[in-house]
Structure formats: structure tokens, C-alpha cells
Amino acid sequence: xxxxxxxxxxxxxxxxxAFTRIVxxxxxxxxxxxxxxxxxxxxxxxxxxxxxxxxxxxxxxxTGQVQAIVRVANQYRIPIYPISTGKNLxxxxxxxxxxxxxxxDLKRMNRILEVDEANASVLVEPGVSYFDLYNHLxxxxxxxxxxxxxxxxxxxxxxxxxxxxxxxxxxxxxxxxSHCGMEIVLPNGExxxxxxxxxxxxxxWQQYKSGCGPWLDGMFSQANYGIVxxxxxxxxxxxxxxxRCTVRVPRYRDLIPLVDTLNQLENMRVITGFPDLAxxxxxxxxxxxxxxxxxxxxxxxxxxAHKALLAKAELGYSxxxxxxxxxxxxxxxxxxxxxxxxxxxxxxxxxxTQRHFAKIDGAMFKVVDRLNLPVDVAKIENYHEPEFGVxxxxxxxxxxxxPFNPNxxxxxxxxxxIIPRTGEAIFEANRVFSxxxxxxxxPLFSTFSMPCCFWExxxxxxxxxxVTTDPQTNRRYVAGFRKLIEIGxxxxxxxxxxxxxxxxxxxxxxxxxxxxLHRLHETLKDAIDPNGILAAGRYDIWPRHLRKGGK
Amino acid sequence: xxxxxxxxxxxxxxxxxxxxEPDGAKVYQKWxxxxxxxxxxxxxxxxxxxxxxxxxxxxxxxxTDLTPDYVRLMVRTGISxxxxxxxxxxxxxxxxxxxxxLAPRPLEAK
Numbered sequence: 001x002x003x004x005x006x007x008x009x010x011x012x013x014x015x016x017x018a019f020t021r022i023v024x025x026x027x028x029x030x031x032x033x034x035x036x037x038x039x040x041x042x043x044x045x046x047x048x049x050x051x052x053x054x055x056x057x058x059x060x061x062x063t064g065q066v067q068a069i070v071r072v073a074n075q076y077r078i079p080i081y082p083i084s085t086g087k088n089l090x091x092x093x094x095x096x097x098x099x100x101x102x103x104x105d106l107k108r109m110n111r112i113l114e115v116d117e118a119n120a121s122v123l124v125e126p127g128v129s130y131f132d133l134y135n136h137l138x139x140x141x142x143x144x145x146x147x148x149x150x151x152x153x154x155x156x157x158x159x160x161x162x163x164x165x166x167x168x169x170x171x172x173x174x175x176x177x178s179h180c181g182m183e184i185v186l187p188n189g190e191x192x193x194x195x196x197x198x199x200x201x202x203x204x205w206q207q208y209k210s211g212c213g214p215w216l217d218g219m220f221s222q223a224n225y226g227i228v229x230x231x232x233x234x235x236x237x238x239x240x241x242x243x244r245c246t247v248r249v250p251r252y253r254d255l256i257p258l259v260d261t262l263n264q265l266e267n268m269r270v271i272t273g274f275p276d277l278a279x280x281x282x283x284x285x286x287x288x289x290x291x292x293x294x295x296x297x298x299x300x301x302x303x304x305a306h307k308a309l310l311a312k313a314e315l316g317y318s319x320x321x322x323x324x325x326x327x328x329x330x331x332x333x334x335x336x337x338x339x340x341x342x343x344x345x346x347x348x349x350x351x352x353t354q355r356h357f358a359k360i361d362g363a364m365f366k367v368v369d370r371l372n373l374p375v376d377v378a379k380i381e382n383y384h385e386p387e388f389g390v391x392x393x394x395x396x397x398x399x400x401x402x403p404f405n406p407n408x409x410x411x412x413x414x415x416x417x418i419i420p421r422t423g424e425a426i427f428e429a430n431r432v433f434s435x436x437x438x439x440x441x442x443p444l445f446s447t448f449s450m451p452c453c454f455w456e457x458x459x460x461x462x463x464x465x466x467v468t469t470d471p472q473t474n475r476r477y478v479a480g481f482r483k484l485i486e487i488g489x490x491x492x493x494x495x496x497x498x499x500x501x502x503x504x505x506x507x508x509x510x511x512x513x514x515x516x517l518h519r520l521h522e523t524l525k526d527a528i529d530p531n532g533i534l535a536a537g538r539y540d541i542w543p544r545h546l547r548k549g550g551k
Numbered sequence: 552x553x554x555x556x557x558x559x560x561x562x563x564x565x566x567x568x569x570x571x572e573p574d575g576a577k578v579y580q581k582w583x584x585x586x587x588x589x590x591x592x593x594x595x596x597x598x599x600x601x602x603x604x605x606x607x608x609x610x611x612x613x614x615t616d617l618t619p620d621y622v623r624l625m626v627r628t629g630i631s632x633x634x635x636x637x638x639x640x641x642x643x644x645x646x647x648x649x650x651x652x653l654a655p656r657p658l659e660a661k
Contacts, residue, residue, distance in 0.1 A: 027639075041634030059639045105637065107637070131581075152585065396632050396633075397598075399632040400595070401598040410632070
């Protein structure tokens with residue numbers, strides 16, 4: 001049996017006995033084989049001294065059990081670390097941030113407590129996955145859509161409080177923004193409800209987000225101030241129709257007005273769905289189509305002359321390459337735009353979209369899909385499922401063995417800096433990170449990388465760093481990843497989310513005024529969790545007794 | 552009330568029996584099919600197709616040489632980008648049912 005650092009065996013055994021009384025022996029895991037199941041399956045540190053390990057795990061089924069577990073943890077000073085479905089792969093998985101923590105596995109808390117069709121909202125527990133919610137809604141004939149990330153087995157709550165994103169309309173695809181009301185077990189075991197849930201017998205918990213007074217919900221995301229046990233979400237009512245089109249522009253510098261015009265149209269809600277950027281001339285597909293390219297073992301078709309020009313281009317540009325694209329009708333940039341709504345509305349939105357982009361000389365327009373909804377389930381595989389509110393695991397073809405990728409990886413870690421939503425920032429991020437990746441020997445760029453458009457006002461310049469079976473290579477990639485974080489910070493960019501192994505590096509970038517933000521995080525930690533039992537180290541927030549010098 | 556008291560343990564016993572014998576096909580549908588159903592849009596199937604290059608089906612349910620031990624090993628250790636699964640996801644009883652479903656005749660298959 002493993003023991004948390006600084007905890008006496010007698011105290012640990014007493015805590016485990018108490019956990020067993022709370023949840024039953026079946027749901028307390030202490031054998032090495034069982035506890036190893038809480039290792040991060042995508043950890044780049046497998047077998048290394050700093051790989052994160054749990055000491056045990058306990059799996060409650062009710063909020064009352066979570067409260068009881070937290071009280072026991074306080075009594076015996078046991079570090080605990082909550083997970084929801086434990087599928088945060090690429091961002092830390094199910095392993096604790098602080099080795100030796102007892103994982104509080106909330107997977108059994110998998111109830112969908114309310115579906116309010118009229119309010120288009122749900123109230124769920126943390127063990128509910130996107131698959132669970134989707135299946136539940138379809139079984140009861142609901143007309144609500146689930147905005148899901150690519151991996152459908154993730155937790156609706158877990159993804160939201162790690163601030164993940166999806167693929168439908170802007171106000172739904174930001175998963176934390178789309179929540180309305182939380183229930184939280186505080187580190188002292190007390191139960192809290194936020195927003196209108198602060199009113200006993202609240203009638204509008206899932207109708208109005210902020211309640212009155214300080215709005216604290218953000219404190220319980222990417223943090224360690226409480227265990228979220230319920231969360232409400234606003235859902236997208238099934239639209240009548242879906243329209244997907246492309247806007248293609250011919251020249252390198254056209255990327256700048258292309259993004260500016262997209263921003264204006266999305267912020268006005270003329271373009272309503274997930275926008276996606278690609279570059280046929282440089283061979284980089286749109287985010288939502290990456291798996292389709294992998295499945296087809298194909299990129300954009302290229303002649304040898306095209307490939308030769310591409311190989312000589314710097315940062316994806318040369319006058320000769322641009323001229324080749326223009327003379328062969330291969331667009332430099334391709335923007336995929338989508339619309340949800342009644343056909344007469346979305347057709348008009350597409351008309352307005354074309355009028356605005358026509359200001360770019362040589363812009364070309366194409367309708368790709370124009371569908372009445374719902375799409376027949378049998379045909380849904382023809383599309384990027386999450387854009388239709390359908391969860392899947394299709395994106396795991398990225399990294400898995402395929403003819404496209406004959407040497408599968410052991411996982412990946414997402415390098416995910418937020419950059420401005422401009423064409424200039426895409427050029428700058430490519431310049432900075434491709435140079436750094438080359439110097440660091442990291443396989444992150446082939447020609448040019450395009451950002452993801454999950455958020456309305458910024459891009460995520462996301463790069464998948466492979467995890468291999470070779471410890472030496474992994475160590476090099478971890479060191480390189482850290483350097484990339486530092487370089488990003490020097491340019492004013494920071495990650496939106498990261499795995500525990502990089503959380504200190506990332507939070508160090510947020511250093512304005514001598515780390516005022518981090519100092520406040522730890523001031524709050526001391527006040528809310530004086531015994532420092534909950535999720536120590538998550539996003540580099542440490543309790544006093546684990547900080548250097550106890551400060 | 553008296554008869555209720557007598558019935559209660561029986562109901563619990565029936566319920567416990569139901570939990571003890573999960574349906575392997577359902578476990579497969581929930582946890583495996585999203586990656587291993589037929590077709591290359593399923594990453595697990597596509598990976599196995601690439602691995603065996605026509606020597607063997609890429610669809611797990613079409614394999615005849617799976618053993619229960621191998622099913623258990625893969626579920627609890629994972630392989631490549633397939634992660635391992637915890638007991639709160641697939642319990643030991645569910646894993647036994649899954650192994651039986653995927654490897655119903657391991658000895659004959661050999």
C-alpha cells in the first residue's frame with residue numbers, strides 16, 4: 001500500500017476505514033493494481049520519479065458521501081483529489097496533481113437530475129459523460145442538443161470546469177460559459193449552491209447565472225476550492241437546418257482580412273456555427289476534418305511542382321508558391337463557416353456573409369452541405385459529429401495506428417496557447433513556435449499550423465506533442481514543452497489549460513505585478529481550505545504546508 | 552407490514568444477483584463499440600485494420616482467438632492511445648462478462 005507523504009500509517013488506515021464505512025468496501029481501492037488504474041494513461045512521465053501517483057481511491061455515489069469523505073480527510077489531514085470521469089486525456093487524465101493524494105472518483109455520481117425542455121437546460125452530476133447525456137436526451141425524445149468536445153466519454157461537468165470547448169454555436173461551445181448554477185462541497189464539507197441556487201427552493205437556478213452579490217463560479221474551475229457535485233447547463237435547441245460553406249481566398253496576406261471579416265460576422269451573429277480555418281495550398285486541413293483526412297490517408301492533393309515550392313517556402317510563403325496557387329486555382333486559405341437555424345434565415349446569413357467577404361479580391365464561395373435536421377443517425381458519420389451535437393471517439397484516430405500514421409503514439413499532450421484572433425497573430429505564432437520547435441527537435445510542425453476557433457475573441461494555437469514509449473524522447477519533449485510555454489509568455493501568450501506536469505510553468509507566465517494572481521490564489525486557498533486537503537497543487541495552487549518555506 | 556419486512560431481503564437478493572451478472576454485450580456497446588464498431592470512423596477498428604493489414608478483421612467481435620485474460624489485460628492496461636479503464640467505469644464483474652462476450656470459447660479457438 002502507498003502512503004501519502006507526511007501522513008502516519010495509523011491515520012491513513014483510520015481514514016481508509018472511515019471511507020469504507022461511508023461508501024462500502026467495494027468502492028475503496030487500495031491495492032497497487034487498482035490504484036494504478038488512476039495513473040494518467042497519457043503521462044509523458046511514465047516510470048519517472050515525478051510521475052503522479054495516487055495512494056488510494058474512493059468512489060462516492062452521493063453528495064452526502066462526498067461531504068463525509070471531505071470531513072474524514074480534514075480529520076486525518078489526508079490529501080484528496082477529485083476526478084469526474086477521469087478522461088481528461090492530454091491534460092492530465094485521472095492522476096492527482098500531488099502524488100500520494102487519495103483520488104475521489106466521482107464516476108458513480110452519474111445522474112441526470114433534470115431536463116427542462118422549455119428552458120433548454122439540464123442539471124447533471126460529475127460522472128455524466130457526453131455519451132450518457134446524449135443517449136438520455138435521445139431516449140426521452142428531447143429536442144435538445146449536446147455541445148460536446150471531440151472525445152464523447154468526457155464528463156460534462158469536468159470538461160466545463162477545466163474550461164473545454166465544443167463545436168456548435170459560440171454561446172454553447174464555451175462549456176464553462178454555458179453553465180448556469182453550481183453545487184459545491186467546500187473543503188470543510190459544507191454544501192454551497194451558486195447563482196440563484198443560493199435561494200432555498202430556488203425557482204430560477206438554471207435560468208439566471210449570477211444571482212446577487214459576488215459571482216464565484218469561476219473560482220471553482222481549474223482550481224482547488226471545492227468539489228463540484230451538480231452543475232446546470234444551457235443547451236442548444238435542435239435547429240431546423242444546417243448550412244456549411246467555404247470562403248476561399250488566393251493570397252498569403254488575405255488571411256488578415258479573412259479573419260477580421262469572420263470576427264465581425266460572428267460577433268454580429270451573422271455566422272453562427274463553428275468557424276474552421278484551413279490552407280489547401282500549404283496542405284493543412286480544418287480542425288473538424290483532421291480525422292477525415294487521416295481516415296482517408298490523404299492530405300490535399302499536390303503535384304510534385306507544388307511540393308517542391310512548398311519545401312522551399314518560409315513560414316508557408318514564397319512569391320512563387322503564391323503565384324502557383326493563383327494560376328492553379330488552389331486557395332491559400334479556406335474558411336469553413338456554418339449556420340444553424342431556419343433555412344430562410346441561414347440562407348440570408350450566407351448571402352450577407354458572401355457580400356462581406358467579396359471585399360477580398362478573388363474570394364470564392366461554395367456551399368458544402370445544406371441539410372434539414374435532424375440528420376439521419378446512419379448518415380451522421382459522413383459529418384463531423386460534434387457539429388451536430390453527437391458525441392463520438394472518432395478523433396482518437398489522431399495518434400492511433402492508421403495507414404496515415406503507421407507508428408502510433410502512446411498519447412499526446414496538448415500545447416494550447418491563446419493568441420489574438422487575427423491573421424497577423426497566426427503568422428506570428430507560426431514564426432515563433434515553428435522556429436522554437438525546430439531548435440528543440442519537437443515534431444510539431446510540417447509546413448504551417450492553423451489555430452482552433454473554439455472561442456469568439458481568441459484562437460487556441462493548439463499543437464499536439466506526442467507521448468512515446470521511449471523515456472528519453474519523452475523527457476526531451478517535456479523539456480521542450482516547458483520552453484515553448486516560456487517562449488509563449490515572452491510574446492504575451494499563455495495556455496488556456498494544461499496537465500499537472502506543466503501547471504507551474506503555465507501559471508508562472510501569469511506573473512503580472514510580481515505574481516499577484518498566484519498570491520491571491522494561495523491567499524484564498526489558505527482561507528477556504530486551511531488544512532490544505534483538497535487537490536493540492538492543482539494549477540499550482542498549494543496549501544501553506546506544502547509551499548516552499550511554508551509561506 | 553410484516554410481509555413487507557419479509558420481502559425486503561428477497562428484493563435485495565434479487566437485485567444483488569442482477570448486479571452480479573452484467574450483460575457483456577451491453578458493456579461492449581457502452582465502452583468498446585465507440586472505438587471498435589465496424590468501419591474506419593472507429594479509431595480502434597482502423598488501428599487494428601492497419602496493424603493486421605487484411606490478415607485478420609479489424610473488428611473485435613469478429614475475432615475468434617481472443618482469450619478472456621487478453622481482454623482483461625487490454626482493458627486494465629490499455630494500448631497505444633487506448634487508455635486503461637478504472638473499476639468505476641468497468642467493474643470486475645462487468646469485465647468478466649465482457650471477456651465472456653468477446654471470448655466465449657477461448658479453448659476451442661486455440
